[in-house]
Amino acid sequence: MADTKREIERKYESDDSGLPDLTGVAGVAAVVDKGVAHLDATYYDTADERLNAASITLRRRTGGSDAGWHLKFPVAPGVRDEIRAPLADTVPRVLAGLLRSRVRDAELEPVIRLRSDRDVRELTDAEGRLLAEVSVDAVRAERLTAGGGEAQWTEIEVELADGGDPVFLDKVEKRLRKAGVRPSSSASKLARALAETAPRRKGRAKGTRGAPEPVTAGDHVLAYLRAQRAAIVELDPAVRRDVYDSVHGMRVATRRTRSALRSFGAVLDRSVTDPIGDELKWLAGELGVDRDQEVLTERITEALGELPRTLLAGPVRGRLRTWTNARRGGSRRRLIAVLDGKRYLELLGTLDVLIADPPLLKAAAGAPEKVIGKAVRKDLAKLSVLVERALELPPGHDRDLALHEARKKAKRTRYSAEAAVPALGTDAAGLVKSMKSLQNLLGDHQDSVMAREALRELAAQAQAAGESSFTYGVLYGREELRAATDEARLPQAWAETKAGARV
Structure with missing residues (x-):
């Protein structure tokens, strides 16, 4: 069986100063320290990275409260549908089926391993209800395909509680920006890992362009x-x-x-x-x-x-x-x-x-x-x-x-x-x-x-x-x-x- 969860989150660049004080965010009554979780995730894709091209991620993750297989489809900027399946050695059939139109006859193989030390805080209201989860993630990325490299960085992630009002994320962002924290330039950890661990080639193109404007x-x-x-x-x-x-x-x-x-x-x-x-x-x-x-x-x-x-x-x-x-x-x-x-x-x-x-x-x-x-x-x-x-x-x-x-x-x-x-x-x-x-x-x-x-x-x-x-x-x-x-x-x-x- 697979469960679906609507994930609404925002990512921010982080430096050694860690997480700013969020007690001043409107509606937040307490910032609860939930400790540090150690996460180990392996991301899968085809050799030509078809899933990444479509902003789809497939990972097998251990550690934390939601260990298992996670498949994420983009819905809107900062919004994804996450489909979860129990932990197994191979890609669960139910998730593989959802990727069939993309993957076709190609093989899904491990491409990136991300190990993160996640320092978690919960933002709660006066009645103790969860508003959002904020984490500071120290990430170590390793490309698993030939010629790849390694990278590491720290980022802040703010995920809205289930059923929460997305406007609350604007309030958190206002506080973060006031403390000098800026939104991440990468849409996801995987996207950043792929970019920073890619094999370096001479004469490599500076970027890819979309399809040219139609003329004929x-x-x-x-x-x-x-x-x-x-x-x-x-x-x-x-x-x-x-x-x-x-x-x-x-x-x-x-x-x-x-x-x-x-x-x-x-x-x-x-x-x-x-x-x-x-x-x-x-x-x-x-x-x-x-x-x-x-x-x-x-x-x-x-x-x-x-x-x-x-x-x-x-x-x-x-x-x-x-x-x-x-x-x-x-x-x-x-x-x-x-x-x-x-x-x-x-x-x-x-x-x-x-x-x-x-x-x-x-x-x-x-x-x-x-x-x-x-x-x-x-x-x-x-x-x-x-x-x-x-x-x-x-x-x-x-x-x-x-x-x-x-x-x-x-x-x-x-x-x-x-x-x-x-x-x-x-x-x-x-x-x-x-x-x-x-x-x-x-x-x-x-x-x-x-x-x-x-x-x-x-x-x-x-x-x-x-x-x-x-x-x-x-x-x-x-x-x-x-x-x-x-x-x-x-x-x-x-x-x-x-x-x-x-x-």
Whole structure:
């Protein structure tokens, strides 16, 4: 088993003067000496330091009150989620799984050993409640890979108590700064250790620079793809941990990637990218196995909650639960198996290759305003045909199908417009906003179509079991009215979208 803890802390440079007096910090009634703990931590990474590049740390630590394996993911500056597992000789399986999208087939190996003498103080309020833990750490670092060196330093660390107000850290920092203590220049002990123990090489680069500013159409498309690939990889651990909305976020990044490959076929050779698109479609489908059913169940449940009791006939809620459980085609176990599978890892590797060695066509070297703008206008023109064709059809099954196709095209147009914003500016941003509004309208209509199909199925099951189907009929009628309202709004919404499109 692994436990997760939200860690909010700040680090400061320290000299031989030790810890300043903190009794003057607002809210602090006592500074309690907890003695010195001797900590011994070994940090693991791949040979090319993939975890460090993502500001992720994995360590095995003995000593102190929390000996064991600790895996830390960045959340925000000074905030990390720490996932803990019991002490063991090898990396616990549960932690290794959370790193799979980063590590792939590489080996995790010891890279740094940190031994610290931690002099701990607890800051408590008038009622004895813990506000924060402050420590002075005397650190000795040793690089465990070939050619590495050693380093040592002293730092002050202030960690907020669980559930504490981060504003309290500002009060502590104010006192520390007044005493001449300054924030650390390193984000973590590991980052400092890696920097100070790195092998010295002649002609070593003075620093690394980020990706250059996009210039050509190809630059802009690749920057967008790079961001979506990063989102997929970064959300993988959150999906495994069942973090709220992480599955949806990963699914959206997958769809955006696939959409970009299709929309910008003039930039990237589709004979190469179409097979990648097929794999992205597969992944999006796996991520949505349970999500689509959840959305449908939530819609019907919400509609039930709006009905007066006089319109509830029979065990409607129980029937809905039974129906939902029977239709649930996926599970957490299934999804984790997909993320652990060879096919998914091969897809991640393929995306890496695509970005590192893209199959660029001649138009990739062109001006982004021209090439990307043309691609967005092409998507918009296709959407126009689909919307206007749907509006010409009478209400019914054929119109429902046509509106569903228009919804998918609106989503694709929105994604291509998103990719165009850095190149086209406010015009593309305006189109993104319009497409989102249109997509929401068409999405609500499609959800109504699916809800009506579900209600027919529920009514049939209720009748077969000798239950009343009255309530399902009431809900069906309400969904019909909702869909009709959406269809009535569509001509005006589409007219406004066309009027505002200037890409």
